[in-house]
Amino acid sequence: MKAATxxxxxxxxxxxxxxxxxxxxxxxEVLVRIEAAGLTSGDARIxxxxxxxxxGLFLRLAFGVTxxxxxxxxxxxxxxxxxxxxxxxxxxxxxxxxxxxxxxTLGAHADYVAVKADGLLYSRPDSLPPIEAxxxxxxxxTAADFLLDQxxxxxxxxxxxxxxxxxxxxxxxxxxxxxxxxxxALTHADNxxxxxxxxxxxxxxxxxxxxxxxxxxxxxxxxxxxxALNALAPGGRLGLVTATFGQMIRAALRPNQTNQRRLxxxxxxxxPQAIARLxxxxxxxxxxxxxxxxxxxxxxxxxxxxxxxxxxxxNLAVLMETLPPQDAPYAP
Numbered sequence: 001m002k003a004a005t006x007x008x009x010x011x012x013x014x015x016x017x018x019x020x021x022x023x024x025x026x027x028x029e030v031l032v033r034i035e036a037a038g039l040t041s042g043d044a045r046i047x048x049x050x051x052x053x054x055x056g057l058f059l060r061l062a063f064g065v066t067x068x069x070x071x072x073x074x075x076x077x078x079x080x081x082x083x084x085x086x087x088x089x090x091x092x093x094x095x096x097x098x099x100x101x102x103x104x105t106l107g108a109h110a111d112y113v114a115v116k117a118d119g120l121l122y123s124r125p126d127s128l129p130p131i132e133a134x135x136x137x138x139x140x141x142t143a144a145d146f147l148l149d150q151x152x153x154x155x156x157x158x159x160x161x162x163x164x165x166x167x168x169x170x171x172x173x174x175x176x177x178x179x180x181x182x183x184x185a186l187t188h189a190d191n192x193x194x195x196x197x198x199x200x201x202x203x204x205x206x207x208x209x210x211x212x213x214x215x216x217x218x219x220x221x222x223x224x225x226x227x228a229l230n231a232l233a234p235g236g237r238l239g240l241v242t243a244t245f246g247q248m249i250r251a252a253l254r255p256n257q258t259n260q261r262r263l264x265x266x267x268x269x270x271x272p273q274a275i276a277r278l279x280x281x282x283x284x285x286x287x288x289x290x291x292x293x294x295x296x297x298x299x300x301x302x303x304x305x306x307x308x309x310x311x312x313x314x315n316l317a318v319l320m321e322t323l324p325p326q327d328a329p330y331a332p
Contacts, residue, residue: 003110004300004318005071009049012304017297020072023107023114025085030117032097036134037108038076039300039316040167044307046073046106052223054245062104074108074318075101078124078133088117096124098133100270109300111320120275127282135289135315139167140278142268143175143219144287146239148277150264151217155180158214160231163221164200165191167315168241170290172219173198178286181217186225191313198290222310223247232261240265290314297321 003020025031045051046068051059063069078098081091091097099121107113115121124133147153159176163169164185176183177199184202185195186209195203212231220228223242232238240247243265251265268274281287292313295303303316 001111002297002321003072004074004297006047006068006073007071008067009047011048012301012308015047015073015301015304017300020110022112025083025088025114027086028088028117029085029114030081030088030091030097030121031083031085031112031114032077032079032099032121033082033112034077034079034108034110034320035130036078036294036320037074037318038135038138039074039109039295039303039307039318040076040138041307042075042138043073043109044304047304048308052242052244058245070104070106072107072110074106074110076134076137077101077108077113078128078130078136079320082112084117085114090117091121091123096130097121098124098128098130098136100137100275109297109318111297120270120272122275122279125279125283131291131294131317131319132289135167135291135317136282137270137275137278139169139171139315140175140281140287140289141270141274142168142241143172144278144281145268145274146219146241146264147172147176147217148179149269150266151219151237151239151262153179153181153217156182157216158182158184158233160184160186160212160215160218161200161221162186162206162219162225162228164195164203165198165290165313166221167290167312168221169219170194170198170314171287172221173200174287175281177201178281178284184215188311194313229261229263235260235262237262237264291317293317294319 006014081095102119159181164187183200185200186206189205192203218228219239221241248265251263294317
């Protein structure tokens with residue numbers, strides 16, 4: 001099979017596509033022929049061994065101290081069952097599926113991946129084409145966890161999303177609007193209409209926005225708004241998606257700040273319950289992943305460069321040979 005591999009940490013150029021042995025499903029596993037995979041900011045951080053302040057050591061301990069322990073990146077994917085290991089009854093060959101690789105095993109940036117049949121693997125609904133199914137989980141799970149669980153967003157509350165049109169922000173706009181919140185998105189001037197199309201009541205240019213105040217919840221996706229706590233109403237909650245180690249400790253030990261403002265910066269939960277909730281949100285029209293750009297596997301280094309830029313719309317998708325390169329504009 002073809003796989004995008006890297007043997008050292010570094011810039012996008014360290015990722016190369018090469019021939020790689022096909023994985024063989026063990027008992028209880030299935031082999032998925034991947035049609036499309038997501039490339040997330042997490043993949044880019046692992047590739048570069050770059051993490052928010054204080055978390056770099058943990059990243060290297062998890063993925064390799066001096067060089068990558070797992071040569072193929074990628075966690076979220078969509079495809080079809082190509083083979084079943086022994087004792088698999090949940091799926092059959094040919095089934096359309098989408099899912100997340102188990103734990104920190106990665107491996108989705110390839111033609112095939114072997115995963116546990118009883119893991120985070122699901123039948124793909126007809127309403128999700130492969131390119132969207134492959135980018136369904138990262139932004140959606142992150143947004144739902146922060147908004148609905150950590151920050152306890154309520155109907156009628158005022159929400160400010162900093163970074164409103166990336167993978168997490170585009171999901172957050174939709175989920176918050178569906179939940180009955182009043183949504184303001186802070187984004188680049190070029191993306192203001194996109195934010196409105198996604199459901200934001202207001203869209204503001206982050207370069208000129210000022211005098212922001214009175215928000216019940218602020219979701220700071222890139223972690224670049226130091227004045228965010230001051231923009232909260234009394235009793236407000238600040239969700240820091242890209243939190244430093246110090247901020248995570250602070251949120252755990254002393255979450256309540258001045259005027260009972262609360263800091264939320266926990267690791268998101270990738271549980272079957274959280275995924276079932278996200279799939280249900282999609283079913284009722286409350287969430288659809290936004291795919292901003294797609295790249296063939298042979299050009300995956302360009303996708304990494306786009307992720308590194310910090311300026312992308314929605315999600316990035318990597319397409320295998322079974323799917324032709326395509327544009328995937330969001331269609332509200």
